[in-house]
Amino acid sequence: MSATWAAVLVTAIGCYLFKLAGLSAPLKLLEHPLVARVSDLLPVALLAALAAVQTLAVGTTLVLDARLAGVAAALVALLLRAPFIVVILVAALTAALVRLAV
Amino acid sequence: MLRRSLSVGVATAAYGLSFGALGVAAGLDVTQTCAMSVLVFTGGSQFALVGVLGGGGSALSGAASAVLLGSRNALYGARLAPLLRVRGAQRIAGAQLVMDESTAVALSAEEQGDRAGRLGFWATGLTVFVLWNLATLLGALAGRSVGDPRDLGLDAAAPAAFLALLLPRLRDRTSWSIAVAAALVATAAVPLVPAGVPVLVAALVPVVVVLRRRGEDGDRRGMDGDPR
Numbered sequence: 132m133s134a135t136w137a138a139v140l141v142t143a144i145g146c147y148l149f150k151l152a153g154l155s156a157p158l159k160l161l162e163h164p165l166v167a168r169v170s171d172l173l174p175v176a177l178l179a180a181l182a183a184v185q186t187l188a189v190g191t192t193l194v195l196d197a198r199l200a201g202v203a204a205a206l207v208a209l210l211l212r213a214p215f216i217v218v219i220l221v222a223a224l225t226a227a228l229v230r231l232a233v
Numbered sequence: 234m235l236r237r238s239l240s241v242g243v244a245t246a247a248y249g250l251s252f253g254a255l256g257v258a259a260g261l262d263v264t265q266t267c268a269m270s271v272l273v274f275t276g277g278s279q280f281a282l283v284g285v286l287g288g289g290g291s292a293l294s295g296a297a298s299a300v301l302l303g304s305r306n307a308l309y310g311a312r313l314a315p316l317l318r319v320r321g322a323q324r325i326a327g328a329q330l331v332m333d334e335s336t337a338v339a340l341s342a343e344e345q346g347d348r349a350g351r352l353g354f355w356a357t358g359l360t361v362f363v364l365w366n367l368a369t370l371l372g373a374l375a376g377r378s379v380g381d382p383r384d385l386g387l388d389a390a391a392p393a394a395f396l397a398l399l400l401p402r403l404r405d406r407t408s409w410s411i412a413v414a415a416a417l418v419a420t421a422a423v424p425l426v427p428a429g430v431p432v433l434v435a436a437l438v439p440v441v442v443v444l445r446r447r448g449e450d451g452d453r454r455g456m457d458g459d460p461r
Contacts, residue, residue, distance in 0.1 A: 138292035138299075139265055142282050143272035145300030150275075151328040153310020154319065165443060170312040172411050172439035174340060177305060178399035179412035180419035180435035181277070181333070185392035188423045188431070190284065201389025202396060209400050215240040219247060222393030226386030 197233070201226030234342060234349060235356055241334045242360035244394045245276065246368040251387035252279055253372020259287030263373040270369035274362065275332045276391075277432070278303040284428060298427050305436060309336040316343055316350045330358030337398040407442070414438045 186202045187193050205222035213221070249270065256266030261283065269279050278299040285295035310331045316339060319327045335358035342353030403409050415435040422431035 134292040135261060135265055135286065138282060138286065138296040139261075139269055139272070141296040142278060142299040142303075143269070145296070146273050146275050146278050146303035146306065147329060149300070149304050149307040150310050150331040151324070153307035153312075153331060154314050154317070154324055154328050156307075156311040156314055165447065168443045169439050170308065172408065172443065173308055173312065173436060174337060175399065175402050175408050175411050176415035176435050176438045177308075177333075177432060178337065178395050178402070179415040180432045182392045182395035182399060183416035183420045184423060184431050185388075185395065187420055188428070190428050191424055191426075193420065193423050197383075197386070198389040198392065201386055202392050205389075205393035205396055209397055215237070215394075215397050216243055218397045219244040219390050219393055223247065223386035223390040226389030227384060228386075230384065230386070 197226040197229035200229045234352055237338060237342075238353065238356040238360045241338055241357055241394075242364040244390065244397075245334055245361050246364040247387055247390045248276060248394070249365040249368030250372035250375075251385075251391075252276065252283070253369040253374070254376040255280070255287070255372075256283050256369070257373050257376030259283045261286070263370075266373040267366065267370050270366045273299070273303075274329055274365070275303050275306055276365075277305075277333070281428060294427075298430070301427075301430060301433065305433065306331050308436065309333075312336065313339060313354065316340075316347060317354060327355075327358075330354070330362060332358075332361075333395075334358075334361050334398075341398075341401060411439050411442055414442070 182202070186198050187195070201222040201224075204225035205218045208218045208221045252270065253266055256269065256279075257263065261269075266283075269282070273279050273282075281302045282295045282299040285298055286292070310328065313331060313336060317327060335354050338357040339350050339354035343350030399412060403412055415438045418438055419431040419435040422434045426434065
């Protein structure tokens with residue numbers, strides 16, 4: 132088996148076990164008010180972090196490029212209450228046009 | 234709800250196209266790239282592995298950062314468990330569908346009741362699974378001819394999708410401050426830790442905030458006493 136296949140399979144097994152472990156976590160633990168509050172706010176933190184990192188990072192470097200323009204345009208579309216898919220298209224189109232122009 | 238699942242699915246399909254193309258560009262073959270979308274099925278980890286391998290990293294470091302990034306799905310799963318209450322074969326199958334989009338839709342839909350939350354999870358998970366894998370195959374096949382998926386702005390579509398999922402959740406001062414703090418912490422961490430880890434570091438923000446709030450509440454009660 133090639134190293135690449137090994138990496139693919141190890142990643143698949145590891146990721147699946149994390150997913151399964153989460154679903155199998157004892158429900159009692161989540162009824163604790165602190166745990167409930169943290170897990171309620173967790174998606175906010177993760178979504179904000181994912182949005183920021185995917186806008187600004189290339190590997191371990193921070194880069195300002197057309198993605199920022201795309202995400203800024205998406206934010207305007209969101210504030211205008213555009214549907215989800217329109218927001219995505221606005222982001223991609225803006226980034227593509229900025230790259231063409233620069 | 235189903236329309237929401239479909240638009241999330243279509244948005245991630247755009248992301249899947251770019252994953253397929255990037256996978257082939259990083260030196261994986263079409264089978265390996267498609268196998269990742271079926272078996273790993275969590276976008277961040279897939280991009281992490283492909284990114285490390287494409288950047289000349291070892292298979293081990295690639296798999297390690299991908300699995301580390303995938304650990305956030307355990308937190309999602311724990312958050313979803315009381316809503317889904319799945320057992321046996323349903324849990325075995327449902328686990329594979331636990332990822333960013335299905336969790337985000339399920340948790341927003343949960344406000345309209347548990348039934349809506351469960352429907353949100355399964356509809357989004359299955360829609361994204363089908364479209365993500367189709368898009369990966371198309372992206373991988375087109376990979377050699379399309380050139381750079383960035384020319385289509387696909388790399389801006391992904392963060393825009395996260396932003397669109399985030400905004401409806403920002404309802405009070407606490408959620409706003411957590412979002413801002415998490416974005417700043419993750420960005421600051423980018424040059425300091427391996428790719429993929431900044432998001433995990435930011436996951437500590439709500440833990441710290443909630444623990445500190447509890448401490449302050451305790452102090453206040455202690456000093457002021459109860460007026461009643």
